[in-house]
Amino acid sequence: MRLRPPRPEDFRSPAHTPAVAARIGLWLGVAFTVCFLTGLLSHAAQHPPGWFTWPTRPVSLYRITQGAHVISGVAAIPLLLAKLWSVYPRLFIRPPSRPPGRAVAHGAERLSILVLLCAAFFELASGLFNAVQSYPWRFFFVETHYAAGWIAAGALAVHIGVKLPRIGGGLGERPDPRRRAFLRIAWLSTGAAVLATAGGTVPWLSRVSVLAWRSPGGPQGLPVNRTAAAAGIQVPANWRLAITWPGGTAELTLDELATLRQRTATLPIACVEGWSATATWTGVPVPDLLAAVGAPTRRAIRVSSLEQSGLYATSLLPPAHTADPLTLLALRVNGEVLSADHGFPCRIIAPSRPGVLQTKWVTRLEVLA
Ligand SMILES: Nc1nc2c(c(=O)[nH]1)N[C@H]1C(S)=C(S)[C@@H](COP(=O)(O)O)O[C@H]1N2
Numbered sequence: 001m002r003l004r005p006p007r008p009e010d011f012r013s014p015a016h017t018p019a020v021a022a023r024i025g026l027w028l029g030v031a032f033t034v035c036f037l038t039g040l041l042s043h044a045a046q047h048p049p050g051w052f053t054w055p056t057r058p059v060s061l062y063r064i065t066q067g068a069h070v071i072s073g074v075a076a077i078p079l080l081l082a083k084l085w086s087v088y089p090r091l092f093i094r095p096p097s098r099p100p101g102r103a104v105a106h107g108a109e110r111l112s113i114l115v116l117l118c119a120a121f122f123e124l125a126s127g128l129f130n131a132v133q134s135y136p137w138r139f140f141f142v143e144t145h146y147a148a149g150w151i152a153a154g155a156l157a158v159h160i161g162v163k164l165p166r167i168g169g170g171l172g173e174r175p176d177p178r179r180r181a182f183l184r185i186a187w188l189s190t191g192a193a194v195l196a197t198a199g200g201t202v203p204w205l206s207r208v209s210v211l212a213w214r215s216p217g218g219p220q221g222l223p224v225n226r227t228a229a230a231a232g233i234q235v236p237a238n239w240r241l242a243i244t245w246p247g248g249t250a251e252l253t254l255d256e257l258a259t260l261r262q263r264t265a266t267l268p269i270a271c272v273e274g275w276s277a278t279a280t281w282t283g284v285p286v287p288d289l290l291a292a293v294g295a296p297t298r299r300a301i302r303v304s305s306l307e308q309s310g311l312y313a314t315s316l317l318p319p320a321h322t323a324d325p326l327t328l329l330a331l332r333v334n335g336e337v338l339s340a341d342h343g344f345p346c347r348i349i350a351p352s353r354p355g356v357l358q359t360k361w362v363t364r365l366e367v368l369a
């Protein structure tokens with residue numbers, strides 16, 4: 001027997017057919033598209049360009065888009081592995097030697113797949129690590145994950161464009177019981193991956209989601225991402241809330257804040273990592289607070305915390321959120337005074353706002369010009 005490199009025809013399993021590749025590819029394409037679009041939204045909500053206003057309603061909007069982002073990313077992992085399994089024998093296709101034009105086209109098509117694979121693996125792996133709050137790298141997650149998302153989307157568009165005839169052919173093939181077993185395993189693993197994690201944001205799944213990175217519990221019924229100790233928070237005995245605006249300043253003690261008219265609202269806290277939870281918050285609506293001290297309303301506000309450093313020590317409250325009566329400077333959660341880990345003495349809770357911007361341990365509100 002003469003040894004030779006394998007050829008695609010040597011792989012006879014029904015898993016390696018265009019029909020399987022096209023069916024899994026279709027769902028992978030759906031997962032990637034949802035993930036990409038919700039990723040764009042999440043980025044715009046956190047770093048809004050000048051022309052963009054992230055709406056404050058419905059109050060769960062960010063919870064839903066970010067939940068969909070993380071769930072579609074989780075679903076894409078088993079789908080991508082199944083897709084690779086279905087097509088890997090094609091790695092052994094030898095490039096055509098003639099005419100040279102076809103060899104170049106073949107090479108370019110392979111290169112686009114390589115780019116797509118690298119970007120897709122990078123996105124899924126870095127997203128997963130971020131969700132479990134592990135950062136075994138030196139780059140800044142947000143920017144790199146965002147840039148690689150565009151690369152993956154571009155390479156995917158090229159890939160789909162090139163493969164359109166094959167996709168059509170694969171989807172058109174008649175059902176074959178032999179390939180059904182493989183597809184069934186792919187769908188089941190995808191479903192299992194989603195069920196095991198989605199409970200972090202879908203309350204009625206919380207009991208089956210054994211791998212969810214944040215369980216619904218925690219002090220005062222809410223998970224904590226960064227504790228007061230981790231953030232190095234010590235609330236000074238003479239703590240005051242400072243409010244500044246062009247042409248004026250005011251200071252309020254916690255007692256003074258507590259004597260202002262309070263509002264209670266049920267609002268979710270929705271982390272970019274995909275977990276979210278609803279709580280009942282009580283505090284002073286930010287528009288009322290500004291009016292009470294005579295500061296201009298309906299302008300952007302820079303919120304600063306007692307945290308000395310850290311990426312989320314400050315945040316920007318855009319005008320739409322400043323003007324919303326559901327945007328609270330919260331003093332209480334679920335009927336109790338905020339615990340240290342949830343932001344005592346006060347924190348921002350605004351409707352449809354990324355969790356990273358719900359600044360805890362607030363000490364200063366700066367109304368911007
Ligand atoms: N000052 C400050 N506020 C912060 C953070 C932080 O690191 N520092 N973390 C944010 C993140 S990432 C989230 S998801 C929410 C979590 O709020 P919780 O711990 O009360 O659930 O707080 C936000 N507020």
Ligand SMILES: [Mo]
Pocket residue numbers: 225270271272273355356
């Ligand atoms: Mo977060």
